[in-house]
Amino acid sequence: MRPVATTPAPALALPVGWRSCLARRRIARVGFYGLVVGSLLPIVFPILWMFLSALKPLDELVTIPPSWLPRHPTLRHFRDLLALTNFPIYIWNSTLAACLTAGITVAVATLGAYSLTRFQYRGRQILATFTLLAYMFPPILLAIPLFVVITRLGMADSLLSLALAHISFALPFCLWLMWGYMKSVPMALEEAAMIDGASRMGAFAWVVIPMSLPGIIAIGVLSFLVSWNDYLYALILLTSEGKKTLSLGVSTFIGPMAVEWGLINAAGVVVTLPVIVFFGAVQQFLVQGFGAGAVKE
Amino acid sequence: MGTRENRLGLLLLTPTLILMAGFVVFPVLYAGWLSLNQSDPFRQVTTFVGMANFQRLLQGEEFWDSLRVGLVFTAATVALQVVVGMAVALLLHQPFRGRGVARALALFPFIVPTIVAVLIWRWLLNDSYGIVNYLLKALGLIQAPIIWFGTPGMAMVSVVLVNVWQFFPFVVVTLLARLTTIPEEQYEAARIDGASAPQQFWFITLPHLKTILAVVILLRGIWMFQKFEVIYLLTRGGPLRSTQHLPILAYTELFVNFRMGQAAAVAVLGFLILAAASAVYLKMHRPVEAEL
Known part of the structure; x- marks a missing residue:
């Protein structure tokens, strides 16, 4: 047919x-x-x-069958979190430690990477190998002696000590990334600046730093996140409630007897949101980094 | 001039060197020293005992149990991460609309803070109200709810599951980067010769990925063997020490039993095992060395 x-x-x-x-x-x-x-x-x-x-009220969290979308969405848990728990203190502590970590790591790694790419001296290859090695040291191997030393020095339970521990953890990786990045910044421009009368550090400040800005932002975000996400060092170094960071504080919510699941999930949302925002900002750089250099680390 | 220049260079590097020396080199050496001593971390008395800590560890059962748990955990998580990561990477390598979004989403578990990953899964795997038990029951796969963290066998399954979920995206990102470097002509030639998709995978894709896979397995192995937080937060090493691997043993020795020397010895032994295994692995896979 x-x-x-x-x-x-x-x-x-x-x-x-x-x-x-x-x-x-x-x-x-x-x-x-x-x-x-x-x-x-x-x-x-x-x-x-x-x-x-x-976003679900308590009774909706424990119904069977569960409701997929919240039937009566509420922000109660977020309000309770901020009003009834020490969560605001944890946020402040985490922010402080993370900013300290990011600030110091960026400064140290940028200067270090500049030195490694623009000056000639012996031992640079050794340092390169060592940064790789340091990245593979078991955190627990570093945490135990650090705890002993910091406690004996009477510096435990301090956010500065915590930040220093985070820096030691973030620095090898950030130095490595920055090293790779600065190699790609052409030297001709700073040489031109110096011929025009700029000092070495002037050329660094006005030429190299602006040109390395994407890399600087990336390691800033990365080291911020290392600190923000850390649990182990906070667990080992912090003792008083007033010094607890988000990871440590939230971990006290989820003991085996945990029942406040609305509160717990709300806490998880608040901890995650800045990570998503920050990560979105540098995702492109990171994916490239993972592909090109970071895997070689 | 030259020396002054170099002095400036070294000056700029000084902060890096101080931090690395103080917070990486010194702790490692100090851990070695602590492992040769017996002391109480809170009273400042230390006695040199030589290899006694190691001797006691190697003669006791707990060390070997923890090592076995660690090896099982590492092997299971790395194998699953590689298999899942490879599958997802191959899928996300195909061109399709919305691929960028899909790639970003697949990375999510990796960037979520560990504490959040743990609380998410404690809620998903909750005995009474967890969605996973509900779904399994609704599908008729189980009769009674599974107590995910309650029995030794299930606790291991659960910690492996959560770790695989959180860390497989590393494999995806790494493999995706390498997949894009495989020349398209090789696939075209294979297609003209009538090679099927599995054949193309086996004879073109896999050989190209061989070295990077070896690197991924090494790195993931190193990291999983020493991963502390996820297991600690999920099970504290229990029940009945069924999920207690070396990092948790080291932590317990220090903060529960207050045996500093013993804790340091566990950490040092764990590190030596890792270093030895990595060295053997690198010998077996020569090209990996160039990749690192």
Whole structure:
């Protein structure tokens, strides 16, 4: 029953069976997107579930079957978190430690990387190897002696000590990234500046730093996140409630007897949000870094 | 002139050197010294005992139990991370609309702070109200709710699950970067010769990824073997020490048993095992050395 002569032959002859071919391709396309969504779901759903749970009132959190979307969304848990717990103190402490870490790491790593790329002296290769090695030292191997020394010096329970520990953890990696970045900043421009009368450090401040800004921002964000995300050093170095960081403070919420799941999920949301924002800002750089240099680290 | 220049260079490097010396080199050496001593961290009495700490460790059961747990945990998490990471990387390497978003989403677990990953999963795997138990029950896969962190076997499964979820994106990112460097012509040639997709994977993709896979396995192995936070926060090494690996043993020795020398000895032994394993691994995979 094929209409043979009724329709004129198309000007551009399509291959026989093109209709089913297109249909098959469409099915393949849908199937492919199904596969993508299906694999992303277990990756992303846990985080999404935290956001949804944070917005549900308590009784809705313990119903079976559970409600998927919050039926009566509420910000109560966020209010309770800020008003009834020490959460605001934790936020402040974490912010302070992370800013200290980021500020000092950026300053030290930028100067160090400049020195390593623009000056000639022996031992640079040794330092390169060592930064790699340092990155692989077990944190627990460093944490135990650091705890002993810092306690004996009477410097425990201080956010500065914590920040210094975080810096030691972030510095090798950041120095490595910055090293790679500064190598790509052409030397001709600073030489030109120096010929025009700028001092070495003047050229560094007015030429090299502006040109390295993307790298500087990236290591700033990275070291901030190292500190923000840390749990081990905070656990070992901090003792008093007033000094606790977010990770340490929130960990006291989730003991085996935890029941305040609304509060806990809300806390998780607040801890995660700045990470997502910051990470979004430097994602491109990081992915490149991971690809090009960071894997070689 | 030259020396003054170099002096400036060294001056700029000084802060880096001081921090590295004070917070990396010194602690490692000091850990070695502590492991040869017996002392109370809160009273300042230290007695040199030579290898006694190591002797006691190697003769006791706890060290070997923890080492075994650590090896099982490391092998399981690394294997699963590589398999899952490879699958997701191959998927996200295909061109499709929304690929950038999909790649960013796949990275999410890796950037979430550890404490958040832990609280998310404690909630998902909650015995009574957790969504995972509910779904398994609704699908008819289980009758009674699973007590995820309650029995030794399930506790290990749970900590492996959470660690794989959090750290597999590292494998994805690393492999994606390498996948883009494989020349497209090789696939075209293979297609012209009639190679199927699995054949293309086996004969083109995999050989290109071989070295980077070896690097990924080494790095992930090193990091998982010493990973402390996730297990500690999920199970504290329990129940019945079933998830207690070396880092948790070291922590327990110091902060629960107050045996500083013993704790340092555990940390040092863990490090030596790691270093030896890495050295052997690098010998076996020569090209990896160039990659590092």
